[in-house]
Amino acid sequence: MNVTQVILLLLIGYIVFTIDKKKKNVPIPVVLLIIGIGLSFLPYFSSIEVTEKIIYDIFLPGILFVSAYEFSTKALRRHGPVLAALSTVGMVVMALVLGIVVYAAGxxxxxxxxxxAMLVAAILTPTDPVSAISVLEEAADEHIAEVVDGESMINDGTSVVLFTVLVGIYTGEESFQFFGFLGEFLYVSLGGVAVGLLFGWICSxxxxxxxxxxxxxxxxxxxxYGAFHAAxxxxxxxVLATVAAGLMLSYEFEHTNKEDHYREALSGFWNVVEPSLLSLVFLLIGIAATTTLASAHWLLVTIILFASIGIxxxxxxxxxGIFHKHRELERKKQAFLVSWAGIRGTMSVFLILSLHALSPEGSEMLLSISFPVVVLSLIIQSLGVYPLSKWLGDG
Incomplete structure (x- = not known):
C-alpha cells in the first residue's frame, strides 16, 4: 500500500464522515465496508495487500487505546465481574458451543x-462494536454500552490466546493440554495487563x-504503541497491554485536579486519529473480503451468524442473571442488546489474515466461511442496533 493509496482512502473516509447525516440508521463503518468492496473491483485498489501485520501493528493499538482511554474506570469497577466473566469463561464457552454448531451445520x-470448526468459532468470538457504541449510548441504557465496549476491549486478548492454541493444534505443531492452555492464557493475559499498567503509570x-x-x-x-510492542x-x-495502559492513564487523569486540561489536549489529537484509522481499516476490510464473498455458502454463513447471536x-x-439482579424481562432485553451489539470486526479480520498467512491445508475453506460471516455481521448487526435499541427501550 503506497502513500497515494492511503491518502485517497483517507479522502474517501473524510467524505463519508462529512456527508453521512444519519449515523444512527446507517452507521459509518457499514458505508465504508461497502465502499471498500466496490473499490476492490478497481485495479488501482485491488492491488493493495492487506496483511495481518498492518491490522495488528498499525491499526489495533490506536483504536484500542482510544477505547480504553475514553472508558470510565468507574464503569470498569461497576461492571468488572460481568466483563471478566464474558471475556474469559463466557468467551471459551461461546467458542466451544459455536464450534459444535459450525461443525454440525457446516x-x-x-x-x-x-x-x-473450532478454529472458525475462535475467529468469530471477539467483538468489535465500533459502529454500535455511539448508537447504544444515545438510544439505550448507558450501562449496556459500557458492557459492550468494556467486553470488546478485554476479549480481544482472550481471542488471540484461544486462536493461537487452536491453530497450533490444527497445523500439528502442538497438542492440546488443558493445564498448558490455562498456563499460557494466564501468562499472556496477566503479563500483558502488568506491562500495560506499568507503562500507563510511568507515562501518566x-x-x-x-x-x-x-x-x-x-x-x-x-x-x-509502546506498551503494545513492548508486551x-x-x-x-x-492488546491487553494497550488496553491496560489506556485505562491506567484514564484513572490517573480522574484523580488529578487538572483532568480537563490533560484530556483536552489528548482528545483533540485522538479524535482526529480515531476516525482516520477507522476509515482506513473498514475500507481495507472491504477490499480484503471481496475474494471470499464470491465463493461463500451464504445459507451456511447466515446460519452461523444467527447461531452465534443466539449462543x-x-x-x-x-x-x-448471576451478577445483575434485574427483573427477568429487563435482563432479557439487556442481554439481547448486548448480544446483538457484539459485532465481529477488526480482531476477527486480523485472525482471518493470520490464518491466511499460515496457509495450512484447508484454510481457504475456513476463510470462505469466516470472512463472509464478519462482513454479514458488520452489515446486519450494525444496521439493526438503532431500531432494536429504540424498540426494546420503548417496549
Whole structure:
C-alpha cells in the first residue's frame, strides 16, 4: 500500500464522515465496508495487500487505546465481574458451543473437521462494536454500552490466546493440554495487563512533568504503541497491554485536579486519529473480503451468524442473571442488546489474515466461511442496533 493509496482512502473516509447525516440508521463503518468492496473491483485498489501485520501493528493499538482511554474506570469497577466473566469463561464457552454448531451445520455444505470448526468459532468470538457504541449510548441504557465496549476491549486478548492454541493444534505443531492452555492464557493475559499498567503509570506521571500539550500528545502515542510492542516483544498480550495502559492513564487523569486540561489536549489529537484509522481499516476490510464473498455458502454463513447471536444471548443472559439482579424481562432485553451489539470486526479480520498467512491445508475453506460471516455481521448487526435499541427501550 503506497502513500497515494492511503491518502485517497483517507479522502474517501473524510467524505463519508462529512456527508453521512444519519449515523444512527446507517452507521459509518457499514458505508465504508461497502465502499471498500466496490473499490476492490478497481485495479488501482485491488492491488493493495492487506496483511495481518498492518491490522495488528498499525491499526489495533490506536483504536484500542482510544477505547480504553475514553472508558470510565468507574464503569470498569461497576461492571468488572460481568466483563471478566464474558471475556474469559463466557468467551471459551461461546467458542466451544459455536464450534459444535459450525461443525454440525457446516457438514451439510462443506467437508469441515471439528477442529476446523473450532478454529472458525475462535475467529468469530471477539467483538468489535465500533459502529454500535455511539448508537447504544444515545438510544439505550448507558450501562449496556459500557458492557459492550468494556467486553470488546478485554476479549480481544482472550481471542488471540484461544486462536493461537487452536491453530497450533490444527497445523500439528502442538497438542492440546488443558493445564498448558490455562498456563499460557494466564501468562499472556496477566503479563500483558502488568506491562500495560506499568507503562500507563510511568507515562501518566511523565505527563505531569510535560506541561506543553504537544509533548503530552507525543507521550500518549508512546503509551499506545509502546506498551503494545513492548508486551509483544516479551511474548505477552500487546492488546491487553494497550488496553491496560489506556485505562491506567484514564484513572490517573480522574484523580488529578487538572483532568480537563490533560484530556483536552489528548482528545483533540485522538479524535482526529480515531476516525482516520477507522476509515482506513473498514475500507481495507472491504477490499480484503471481496475474494471470499464470491465463493461463500451464504445459507451456511447466515446460519452461523444467527447461531452465534443466539449462543451469545444465552451466555450473556446467564452472566447478567448471576451478577445483575434485574427483573427477568429487563435482563432479557439487556442481554439481547448486548448480544446483538457484539459485532465481529477488526480482531476477527486480523485472525482471518493470520490464518491466511499460515496457509495450512484447508484454510481457504475456513476463510470462505469466516470472512463472509464478519462482513454479514458488520452489515446486519450494525444496521439493526438503532431500531432494536429504540424498540426494546420503548417496549
Amino acid at each position: 457438514g451439510l455444505f462443506v467437508n469441515i473437521s471439528l477442529l476446523g 506521571k511523565a505527563v505531569h512533568i510535560t506541561h506543553h500539550r504537544d509533548y503530552q500528545v507525543m507521550l500518549s502515542i508512546i503509551i499506545a 509483544e516483544h516479551i511474548g505477552v498480550s500487546g 451469545r444471548f444465552l451466555i450473556v443472559s446467564g452472566v447478567l
